[in-house]
Amino acid sequence: MSRVTRTIDWDTDAVVIIDQTALPGAFRTLRLDTVDELIDAIRRLAVRGAPALGAAGALGVALAARKHGTASPEALATVRAEADRLARARPTAVNLRHGVERALAFVEHGPDAVLAEALAMLDEDERVNRAASRHAADLLLSRCPDRPLRVLTHCNTGRLATVAWGTALGTIRHLHAEGRIDVVLADETRPLLQGSRLTAWELADAGIPYRVLPDSAAASAMARGMVDCVVVGADRVAANGDTANKIGTYGLAVAAARHDLPFVVVATESTVDRKLPDGSGIVVEERAGEEITHVAGVAVAPEGTPVFNPAFDVTPVELLTAVVTEHGVLAEGRPRKPALGR
Numbered sequence: 316m317s318r319v320t321r322t323i324d325w326d327t328d329a330v331v332i333i334d335q336t337a338l339p340g341a342f343r344t345l346r347l348d349t350v351d352e353l354i355d356a357i358r359r360l361a362v363r364g365a366p367a368l369g370a371a372g373a374l375g376v377a378l379a380a381r382k383h384g385t386a387s388p389e390a391l392a393t394v395r396a397e398a399d400r401l402a403r404a405r406p407t408a409v410n411l412r413h414g415v416e417r418a419l420a421f422v423e424h425g426p427d428a429v430l431a432e433a434l435a436m437l438d439e440d441e442r443v444n445r446a447a448s449r450h451a452a453d454l455l456l457s458r459c460p461d462r463p464l465r466v467l468t469h470c471n472t473g474r475l476a477t478v479a480w481g482t483a484l485g486t487i488r489h490l491h492a493e494g495r496i497d498v499v500l501a502d503e504t505r506p507l508l509q510g511s512r513l514t515a516w517e518l519a520d521a522g523i524p525y526r527v528l529p530d531s532a533a534a535s536a537m538a539r540g541m542v543d544c545v546v547v548g549a550d551r552v553a554a555n556g557d558t559a560n561k562i563g564t565y566g567l568a569v570a571a572a573r574h575d576l577p578f579v580v581v582a583t584e585s586t587v588d589r590k591l592p593d594g595s596g597i598v599v600e601e602r603a604g605e606e607i608t609h610v611a612g613v614a615v616a617p618e619g620t621p622v623f624n625p626a627f628d629v630t631p632v633e634l635l636t637a638v639v640t641e642h643g644v645l646a647e648g649r650p651r652k653p654a655l656g657r
């Protein structure tokens with residue numbers, strides 16, 4: 316493991332990120348000196364995951380405030396325009412806009428105040444992630460007999476998706492520390508492979524036993540009795556608990572309900588969008604067709620193939636066992652079962 320401990324941080328006038336497009340082949344960092352560079356990194360998923368995007372939003376406003384200053388109405392207008400472009404870089408994870416707005420609230424106090432607020436947000440991240448994932452671990456432990464669990468997860472929700480620690484993967488870390496993980500089944504997470512590239516890298520680094528499976532094998536693994544519970548993160552949670560997360564989450568929740576398996580969403584309060592009464596108002600990002608028609612630059616579909624490539628889906632709360640944040644259970648969906656069965 317590199318000595319770099321934070322996925323995203325500030326270092327003398329620049330934002331520094333772990334370049335998630337290079338993993339697992341190479342561990343490298345990128346220095347981003349401008350809001351445009353940061354927006355590009357967000358769109359390419361060099362920095363990704365809802366809490367990490369929140370930090371990116373706040374640090375991006377700090378970049379803009381330091382570059383343009385905040386002393387004149389013109390400078391303030393420029394900073395606000397850059398902040399707005401940044402907030403729109405990806406539409407689904409509400410953390411990005413939350414992070415931008417939180418830092419922007421300090422803009423009239425000057426660039427140092429903006430940066431101080433952004434850094435305070437980074438410091439908070441690990442604490443709230445640990446608290447949310449502790450609640451989720453306790454929920455699972457309260458419902459499981461005393462034996463190590465086989466936990467299925469989707470996408471990457473670990474330190475790489477946050478500033479540090481993680482949400483669903485943070486839950487797995489807590490359980491592992493208590494000797495309660497048998498194996499983690501990590502969906503590869505098509506098409507950009509956050510599961511096999513990033514989650515597997517984190518699990519190997521942490522010494523947690525895991526297997527990677529194709530997304531299409533998850534329901535079959537449940538049917539074969541290989542899964543005790545499912546734990547995922549979230550990109551936006553509506554007030555009623557409906558949850559947007561990486562594409563494929565909805566299908567997993569349908570399958571988990573069919574097999575009566577607990578399905579827990581772990582998120583921080585900054586991922587909850589209380590302005591939305593339910594998930595129907597969540598904007599789902601659609602990404603470029605090349606992510607489907609090409610693998611590592613090689614065409615795997617006929618030229619010109621039309622594509623449907625949503626980056627996320629929305630799972631209704633009634634398919635979820637619970638949505639958990641740092642404050643505890645935010646919403647409960649499916650009725651609880653007394654114990655997990657093998």
Ligand code: MRU
Pocket residue numbers: 360363364365366408469470471472473476477481482483509547548549550560561562626
């Ligand atoms: O497109 P990505 O990789 O940014 O999607 C990330 C996810 O869907 C994660 O599950 C979510 O952000 C939770 S991260 C703690």
